[in-house]
Amino acid sequence: MLDLAHQHVVYGRRIKVLARHVAELLPRDASVLDVGSGDGLLARRVLDARGDLRITGVDVLRRDASHIPVEVFDGSRLPYGDGQFDVVMMIDVLHHAAKQDVLLEETVRVAKHAIVIKDHVVKGPFAWDTLRFMDWLGNARHGVALPYSYWTEEQWRQQFARLQLRAVVMRNKLGLYPWPASLIFERGLHFIAVLERPPA
Numbered sequence: 001m002l003d004l005a006h007q008h009v010v011y012g013r014r015i016k017v018l019a020r021h022v023a024e025l026l027p028r029d030a031s032v033l034d035v036g037s038g039d040g041l042l043a044r045r046v047l048d049a050r051g052d053l054r055i056t057g058v059d060v061l062r063r064d065a066s067h068i069p070v071e072v073f074d075g076s077r078l079p080y081g082d083g084q085f086d087v088v089m090m091i092d093v094l095h096h097a098a099k100q101d102v103l104l105e106e107t108v109r110v111a112k113h114a115i116v117i118k119d120h121v122v123k124g125p126f127a128w129d130t131l132r133f134m135d136w137l138g139n140a141r142h143g144v145a146l147p148y149s150y151w152t153e154e155q156w157r158q159q160f161a162r163l164q165l166r167a168v169v170m171r172n173k174l175g176l177y178p179w180p181a182s183l184i185f186e187r188g189l190h191f192i193a194v195l196e197r198p199p200a
Contacts (some may be wrong), residue, residue: 006028007099018091018118018192019045025116025169025194027128028052030086035078035107036060036093038142040067042075058083061143065080075145076102081143084149096145101159108163113199118174120151120193134185161194169194 019042024055029052034043037057044067047055057070057080073079076099091104097103107115110114120131132148139146151159160167172191175182 004009013178014176015175017043018042019049020169021093021118021174022089022116023049024048025192026053026087026089027113030113031053031084032056033058033078033080033085033088033110034068035088035090035103036096037066037068037070039063039065040070042091043068045179057129060145063107063142066173075099076106078106078110080110082109086112087116088116089116092120095150096139097149098145099146100149100151103160104159105163107113108165108197114168114197115195116192119197120189121156121172121191122150123188127187129170129185130185131184133191147191164198165195167193168196 022042023046024174028048032053032055032177034040034055034125035102037043037059040057043057045052047068051199055068057066058073060073060075060189062070062072071079075097088107090107094103094117107117109198122131123126128148128150131150135148137150168192172188173193174190176190177185
């Protein structure tokens with residue numbers, strides 16, 4: 001029952017809100033790699049708003065049905081050339097990866113200009129428990145890996161510095177949940193950023 005409520009109430013709103021953010025942040029006429037594209041619905045909504053974009057999906061799981069073509073990869077190494085895409089986007093994906101640092105490095109390798117990343121941050125009391133619950137509710141039924149590997153703000157900063165990534169946009173008020181659920185599930189636990197990759 002909780003599963004069905006999430007699917008009908010939370011998932012649709014989340015896709016709509018995230019698609020709006022992503023559509024606002026992607027540059028014009030860009031080729032985009034959507035890492036961890038899932039069923040491709042988010043990418044489809046972005047394309048509906050931004051017909052100038054070309055989005056390719058890649059994921060570790062092949063769904064029975066997908067809204068965009070999706071190629072399967074091993075979760076670490078992206079099967080694309082250096083700088084093959086103008087932008088790489090990763091929306092709520094990195095915390096599922098077995099080798100988070102490797103996958104982040106790969107996004108930098110295949111992105112020509114920028115990375116758009118939406119993920120979680122461990123911040124404040126009960127943050128880890130809240131994130132774990134949200135993750136389980138949204139992903140367990142799909143067979144998605146759930147290592148519950150969330151980073152603190154300092155860990156994110158360290159990773160960005162290690163890869164010489166510069167945040168040109170950082171949003172941490174996304175409006176993913178309606179009130180009063182936002183009081184529990186927002187709380188600065190989410191961010192979306194546009195990161196410029198180092199020059200070649």
